[in-house]
Amino acid sequence: MMGRGDGPGAGAAGGPTRHVPVLLAEVCTALDVKRGGMFIDGTFGAGGYTRAIIDAHSHNTVIGIDRDPDAIAGGTALVAKLKKRLVLVPGRFGDLDTIATSQGHESVDGVVLDIGVSSMQLDEAERGFSFRNDGPLDMRMEQEGPSAADLVNESSEAELADIFYHYGEERRARAVARAVIETRRRQPFETTRQLADLIASLIRQEPNGIHPATRVFQGLRIAVNDELGELVRALHAAERILKPGGRLVVVTFHSLEDRIVKQFFSVRTGRAPSGSRHLPTTAAAQPTFDAITRGPIGPSDQEIARNPRARSAKLRAGARTDAPAQEPLSAITMLAELPQTAERRGGRR
Structure with a gap:
C-alpha cells in the first residue's frame, strides 16, 4: 500500500508527526510559491x-481541503x-x-494535489486501509458510506474481479474474486487480516516482493473512495479556478493515477497525438496549460532512503494559460471507470 510518506519530523500543526510530505522541495518549486x-x-x-x-512568502494564503x-x-x-492565512474546509x-468560490475566491494562483492514502490512514489499524495491522475492513476516507467490507460481502464475482483487476492491477483477480465468494458464504469478511490471509493462501509472495494482498487492497480502496473519479474531477476543477500563470502540481503514487494526469496534461498542453487509443481525434483547441515538467519528476535516492x-x-505540473477552460475530457473519464462487463450491463457474463 503506497502512502504519501512517513517518518519522524516536525508536524505542520506544531508537534511531532509521523507524516513527511513527499517531494516537498520539488512541489514548492513547481508551484512557484515564492511569488506570493x-x-x-x-x-x-x-x-x-x-x-x-x-x-x-509573507503574503501566501491557503485553502486546505480534506x-x-x-x-x-x-x-x-x-x-x-496562522489566523486568516489558512482556511480548512x-x-x-x-x-x-x-x-x-464559496470562500470568496474566483481564481487562485496554485493548486497542489497529493493523490492517494496518507501515512496516518495507513498506520491506524482502525481505519482498515492496510493489512499490516489487523483492523476492521473499512477504508472509507470520509468515514461514512459503504465500506470495503460492504463491497467485499455484497458485490458479485464479476464486479469484484473487475475491481481487483482494473483498479488493483492484480493478475489473479478472477481467482481471488471466486475465493472471496466461496469464503463469504461461510462467514462474511469483517477484518483486514481475514481478507489478507485468504489472498496470501492463493498468491505466492515473490522473494523481496510486495505482499500478495497489496494490489487487491489498492483496488478496494480506490473503488470505495472513487479515487480516480475524484482525480479526474479535480484536474478539470483546477483548470477552471486557476488564473493565467497559475500552477497545477500533482503527485501520484501508482500507474493508474499517473496515467490520468499524464493524459490530461498531454491534451491540455497540445502535445497529445491525434487519434491515439486513449485520446480520439478531436477538433484542435487552444492549450489551457503550458508544461512545467516534460516528464515525471521522482524522488531522489536520499529522499527514498529517508522515506521508503x-x-x-x-x-507532473503545468502552468495555466489565458485560454478558456475546456469541456471535461471523456478519454480520461473512461480511464477512471470500470469497464461495463456484460453482467453489470444486465446481461450474462
Whole structure:
C-alpha cells in the first residue's frame, strides 16, 4: 500500500508527526510559491505542503481541503496559529473550484494535489486501509458510506474481479474474486487480516516482493473512495479556478493515477497525438496549460532512503494559460471507470 510518506519530523500543526510530505522541495518549486498568492492544498493531510507554502512568502494564503474528518480535526491548531492565512474546509478535492468560490475566491494562483492514502490512514489499524495491522475492513476516507467490507460481502464475482483487476492491477483477480465468494458464504469478511490471509493462501509472495494482498487492497480502496473519479474531477476543477500563470502540481503514487494526469496534461498542453487509443481525434483547441515538467519528476535516492514510501511518487505540473477552460475530457473519464462487463450491463457474463 503506497502512502504519501512517513517518518519522524516536525508536524505542520506544531508537534511531532509521523507524516513527511513527499517531494516537498520539488512541489514548492513547481508551484512557484515564492511569488506570493492564494493556493489550494487539495489533500491537506497533516498540512506539510500547506506549512511550506505559508512559510515561503509573507503574503501566501491557503485553502486546505480534506475529506477525512481526522485530518480536519488535526489541522485546527494550525488554523488558529496562522489566523486568516489558512482556511480548512472539509470536502472533496474534486469540488475545489466551488469550494474556492464559496470562500470568496474566483481564481487562485496554485493548486497542489497529493493523490492517494496518507501515512496516518495507513498506520491506524482502525481505519482498515492496510493489512499490516489487523483492523476492521473499512477504508472509507470520509468515514461514512459503504465500506470495503460492504463491497467485499455484497458485490458479485464479476464486479469484484473487475475491481481487483482494473483498479488493483492484480493478475489473479478472477481467482481471488471466486475465493472471496466461496469464503463469504461461510462467514462474511469483517477484518483486514481475514481478507489478507485468504489472498496470501492463493498468491505466492515473490522473494523481496510486495505482499500478495497489496494490489487487491489498492483496488478496494480506490473503488470505495472513487479515487480516480475524484482525480479526474479535480484536474478539470483546477483548470477552471486557476488564473493565467497559475500552477497545477500533482503527485501520484501508482500507474493508474499517473496515467490520468499524464493524459490530461498531454491534451491540455497540445502535445497529445491525434487519434491515439486513449485520446480520439478531436477538433484542435487552444492549450489551457503550458508544461512545467516534460516528464515525471521522482524522488531522489536520499529522499527514498529517508522515506521508503516516497519511492513510487511522480510529480507532473503545468502552468495555466489565458485560454478558456475546456469541456471535461471523456478519454480520461473512461480511464477512471470500470469497464461495463456484460453482467453489470444486465446481461450474462
